[in-house]
Amino acid sequence: MNPALTLYDAFAEHIPGYSFSPSVWKIRYVLNYKKLEHKTEWIEFADIKTVYTQNGIAATEKKPDGSPHYTVPILHDAETKTFLSGSENIALYLDAKYPATPVVLPKSQVTLTRALEDAFLSKIGPSFWALFGPRTPSILTKKGAEWYQRTKLTRPAKELMLHGEARKEKLEELERCFGKIGEWFVEGATFVAGETPCFADFVLSSVLMSMKVGWATKEDWEVIQTWHGGRWNALVKALAEFEQVY
Secondary structure, three states, X not given: OOOOEEEEEEOOOOXXXXXOOHHHHHHHHHHHHOOOOEEEEXXXXXXXXXXXXXXXXXXXXXXXXXXXXOOOOEEEEOOOOEEEEOHHHHHHHHHHHOOOOOOOOOHHHHHHHHHHHHHHHHHHHHHHHHHHHHHHHHHOOHHHHHHHHHHHOOOOHHHHOOOHHHHHHHHHHHHHHHHHHHOOXXXXXXXXXXXXXXXXXHHHHHHHHHHHHXXXXXXXXXXXXXXXXXXXXXXXXXXXXXXXXX
């Protein structure tokens, strides 16, 4: 039977499982946590805007200049003939449509979760992108790599790559950022709010997963796993049963 739900994801040819986008990992966690049958539709980075325009999808995110930001995830629900974009928007839709499944983003927590996500991404952003942004072309198809280089990077990716002491210092900077984020957790808990995962946990783990599956080098990930007594690796492991790519 063909699932009604289709998750659109950017195709990373050189990543096991092909998925590396943190934004998509958030929704993959949600779908699997709710045990909702779905399939993945792989699209080229360069073709994401075309998927939006051909299907009349409203872009829920904006670029700094106010123009639409065409990005994944996109979710198509064949039952309602609905296309949605934006991780938060999709999570709220799935909570509303499938009330018998665990709620991941209660409406009463949307503002708080949004503030946490914004703070998290702004805190880690500079060091994260300095480390991993230039690696992106190497994990995409030739078409995707050319598009990413042309639209996202200011210089050839190889020139932007950090090595040696510079990379070590930037990893340490990222570790300090994660340390600050760890202060938001209930003391001793694996998840943000205690014993049960919520959307905020999926936000945090989605970034870790993107590094684990290939955005980070193998050597980077070996270091990241040790940060803060292994708490971040523990979060990824606690959500491992919801990693399946369909």
